Amino acid sequence: MTTPTVLIHRDQALLAQAVAARLVTRIVDVQAARGTASVVLTGGGVGTAVLAELCASAARDAIDWRSLDIWWGDERFLPTGDPERNETGARKALLDHVDVDPARVHAMPATDGPDGNDPEAAAERYAAELGSAARPEDHGPVPSFDVLMLGVGPDAHVASLFPEMPAVYDERPVVAVRGAPKPPPTRVSLTFPSIRAAREVWILAAGEEKARAVRLGLSKEAGPVQVPVAGARGRQRTLFLLDRAAASQLPPGIERIASP
Numbered sequence: 001m002t003t004p005t006v007l008i009h010r011d012q013a014l015l016a017q018a019v020a021a022r023l024v025t026r027i028v029d030v031q032a033a034r035g036t037a038s039v040v041l042t043g044g045g046v047g048t049a050v051l052a053e054l055c056a057s058a059a060r061d062a063i064d065w066r067s068l069d070i071w072w073g074d075e076r077f078l079p080t081g082d083p084e085r086n087e088t089g090a091r092k093a094l095l096d097h098v099d100v101d102p103a104r105v106h107a108m109p110a111t112d113g114p115d116g117n118d119p120e121a122a123a124e125r126y127a128a129e130l131g132s133a134a135r136p137e138d139h140g141p142v143p144s145f146d147v148l149m150l151g152v153g154p155d156a157h158v159a160s161l162f163p164e165m166p167a168v169y170d171e172r173p174v175v176a177v178r179g180a181p182k183p184p185p186t187r188v189s190l191t192f193p194s195i196r197a198a199r200e201v202w203i204l205a206a207g208e209e210k211a212r213a214v215r216l217g218l219s220k221e222a223g224p225v226q227v228p229v230a231g232a233r234g235r236q237r238t239l240f241l242l243d244r245a246a247a248s249q250l251p252p253g254i255e256r257i258a259s260p
């Protein structure tokens with residue numbers, strides 16, 4: 001697993017702008033090299049703010065939107081269009097405003113989808129969709145995503161992998177989560193093996209309430225079972241992209257790069 005690099009921006013607004021700019025550069029670079037790129041989106045405050053900033057940026061036109069695969073790291077298992085669904089937030093902030101190929105927007109199933117109110121079946125369906133997109137060179141059941149973004153909860157959860165819950169031990173690519181401590185209780189989530197298949201994992205956190213989770217995620221004090229963010233690492237690169245408040249309790253010895 002890669003050692004994280006920490007980048008600190010002044011506040012959440014600047015963090016979201018900087019991550020949006022970084023995302024454009026990453027996608028454009030990958031598309032220039034390979035023709036297509038893949039990103040995994042996150043829900044949550046910063047993740048959605050990044051998409052809104054990307055939508056507002058003139059540089060968004062540098063992306064070949066039709067050659068981009070869009071996946072999700074987790075989803076709240078609710079009906080299509082529910083405002084609490086991560087998909088709904090992403091569509092409103094960005095996807096409804098750019099020329100994506102609908103066949104390449106891989107939303108996680110909703111409760112009104114083909115499996116109805118069965119999150120285990122929805123998880124299996126999403127795993128199958130990921131499996132179909134994986135190529136031999138990925139050497140695994142999911143694609144080697146070019147960028148996988150994750151928000152962090154104050155309890156250090158990432159995607160819908162909550163501390164000490166069964167999903168943190170699961171080796172399948174996608175799991176159903178029942179009884180999540182943060183509403184809604186029923187969710188679908190990528191697991192650690194799928195997250196770690198990504199070439200780059202970007203952890204996004206803003207605000208004082210995330211400072212402890214960020215510190216634990218960067219320290220050796222606890223492992224991924226207790227501190228899921230500590231288990232989220234990319235194959236080639238792991239970035240912790242923070243605002244100053246979220247970075248206010250970093251463990252000693254962590255290399256950090258700060259912007260004004």
Ligand SMILES: O=C1O[C@H](COP(=O)(O)O)[C@@H](O)[C@H](O)[C@H]1O
Nearest residue numbers: 042043044045046151152153159
């Ligand atoms: O419920 C969720 O929460 C996390 C973190 O959200 P935040 O608003 O505290 O940043 C998010 O990453 C995840 O996708 C979402 O389902």
